[in-house]
Amino acid sequence: MMLKYLTPLPLFFTSVLAQSALSYPSFPNVSTLDPHQTPNYTFDELYNLTNRFLQNHMYPNNIAQSLAINSTLLSDDVLGRVDATRDYAGRELNTEYLFGLFANIALNPDAFTLLGYPINYTFTRFLGIGNVVSFAAIIEYKLPVTGTTIPQELDFWVTYNDKGEISQYDGNFRYLQWQLTSTIASIAKAQNLSSSTSLLPILHAKLANSICETATTFCNGTNLQYANQQACENHLYNETRFGDGWEWGMDTVSCRMIHQNMVPLRPDVHCEHIGPSGGGMCVDDRTYVGNLEEEYFVNTPFLAPGLEGGVH
Numbered sequence: 200m201m202l203k204y205l206t207p208l209p210l211f212f213t214s215v216l217a218q219s220a221l222s223y224p225s226f227p228n229v230s231t232l233d234p235h236q237t238p239n240y241t242f243d244e245l246y247n248l249t250n251r252f253l254q255n256h257m258y259p260n261n262i263a264q265s266l267a268i269n270s271t272l273l274s275d276d277v278l279g280r281v282d283a284t285r286d287y288a289g290r291e292l293n294t295e296y297l298f299g300l301f302a303n304i305a306l307n308p309d310a311f312t313l314l315g316y317p318i319n320y321t322f323t324r325f326l327g328i329g330n331v332v333s334f335a336a337i338i339e340y341k342l343p344v345t346g347t348t349i350p351q352e353l354d355f356w357v358t359y360n361d362k363g364e365i366s367q368y369d370g371n372f373r374y375l376q377w378q379l380t381s382t383i384a385s386i387a388k389a390q391n392l393s394s395s396t397s398l399l400p401i402l403h404a405k406l407a408n409s410i411c412e413t414a415t416t417f418c419n420g421t422n423l424q425y426a427n428q429q430a431c432e433n434h435l436y437n438e439t440r441f442g443d444g445w446e447w448g449m450d451t452v453s454c455r456m457i458h459q460n461m462v463p464l465r466p467d468v469h470c471e472h473i474g475p476s477g478g479g480m481c482v483d484d485r486t487y488v489g490n491l492e493e494e495y496f497v498n499t500p501f502l503a504p505g506l507e508g509g510v511h
């Protein structure tokens with residue numbers, strides 16, 4: 200029998216491996232960190248702060264946060280990012296994004312959306328040290344479109360300031376495109392569509408219709424985006440792509456699907472995001488590498504206090 204795996208590697212590969220083992224990049228130098236900015240919480244405190252955030256993220260608790268306009272769970276200078284969308288800076292915008300958006304999905308079941316609102320969660324991973332937490336949680340989302348629920352895993356990095364407010368977060372929805380595809384399959388099932396029916400054009404049209412109704416209802420006067428409902432639907436259906444699960448911060452209908460739920464909160468700010476220009480939120484102005492390497496988080500590093508100066 201031939202040994203498939205335990206044969207020695209050719210010399211070329213062993214020398215490459217040996218070299219790469221010697222050339223690990225060093226840990227970033229963060230000794231410029233102001234220790235007063237980075238409180239040293241206990242593990243229990245970090246767990247409680249994180250639990251408090253997630254509890255308030257759930258419906259119906261998120262209604263109260265949304266009505267507060269500036270959630271006291273967030274710092275005034277909070278910097279947020281979710282990889283499928285883009286950056287959200289400041290307390291008011293993040294209150295809308297983390298709480299108001301989801302509360303509105305629950306409160307407006309007629310606004311057509313593929314999104315759900317969070318109803319419960321279970322931690323799957325949790326680490327906390329200093330003012331930094333890295334966690335993952337499986338969140339159960341209720342989908343108004345089918346009346347069913349679907350779980351989604353959220354991967355999150357958070358920092359807290361000395362008041363216990365979230366000062367930064369960097370979130371990723373795991374398998375988002377797969378989740379979206381599963382959601383679409385469950386819609387097809389609920390609608391008794393045969394597997395040969397292509398649902399995407401139907402959903403595209405329904406989303407365009409719903410987003411345009413939001414625009415027609417809330418975006419008038421100086422916030423006007425489209426001449427009328429028909430011009431809006433034509434733009435979003437015929438001239439704007441649907442968008443994949445990584446394009447929720449680009450010039451897509453799926454990006455505007457997210458922002459439609461924030462429009463009622465502050466039409467002055469959010470109408471543009473569902474308009475033809477995308478208002479800086481639904482715009483094709485990002486590259487893959489540019490997005491990845493963006494230096495965004497300046498409040499405190501996502502490095503626990505005690506690691507200042509680097510690990511070598």
Ligand SMILES: *[C@@H]1O[C@H](CO)[C@@H](O)[C@H](O)[C@H]1NC(C)=O
Pocket residue numbers: 228229230231508509
């Ligand atoms: C880290 O940065 C500080 C301040 O810029 C500098 O004094 C120090 O030598 C740096 N440490 C390392 C290991 O590069």
Ligand SMILES: *[C@@H]1O[C@H](CO)[C@@H](O)[C@H](O)[C@H]1NC(C)=O
Pocket residue numbers: 241243244247
């Ligand atoms: C964390 O929350 C639990 C439950 O509310 C409470 O019993 C505990 O004292 C809290 N711990 C800290 C360190 O705040």
Ligand SMILES: *[C@@H]1O[C@H](CO)[C@@H](O)[C@H](O)[C@H]1NC(C)=O
Pocket residue numbers: 267268269275289290291
């Ligand atoms: C929310 O905070 C912003 C500043 O971050 C402020 O301009 C606005 O008036 C506040 N809104 C309310 C309702 O407190």
Ligand SMILES: *[C@@H]1O[C@H](CO)[C@@H](O)[C@H](O)[C@H]1NC(C)=O
Pocket residue numbers: 318319320321339348
């Ligand atoms: C979350 O909700 C789902 C759907 O209602 C349910 O099946 C599940 O048991 C709930 N999980 C927790 C932890 O409450």
Ligand SMILES: *[C@@H]1O[C@H](CO)[C@@H](O)[C@H](O)[C@H]1NC(C)=O
Pocket residue numbers: 389390391
């Ligand atoms: C799908 O079919 C089921 C039973 O076959 C029926 O009860 C249900 O009303 C149908 N749904 C739609 C949207 O047609």
Ligand SMILES: *[C@@H]1O[C@H](CO)[C@@H](O)[C@H](O)[C@H]1NC(C)=O
Pocket residue numbers: 415416417418419420466
């Ligand atoms: C204009 O939009 C506001 C919300 O932004 C809404 O309250 C008002 O009813 C709208 N006016 C008209 C004439 O549609």
Ligand SMILES: *[C@@H]1O[C@H](CO)[C@@H](O)[C@H](O)[C@H]1NC(C)=O
Pocket residue numbers: 429432433434436437
């Ligand atoms: C898309 O364009 C076609 C061809 O011009 C037109 O018939 C249709 O009404 C447009 N769809 C929407 C939603 O406006």
Ligand SMILES: *[C@@H]1O[C@H](CO)[C@@H](O)[C@H](O)[C@H]1NC(C)=O
Pocket residue numbers: 239240241504505
């Ligand atoms: C943070 O507190 C822990 C004890 O809870 C201590 O061991 C650690 O040295 C402290 N870290 C810093 C950077 O002060």
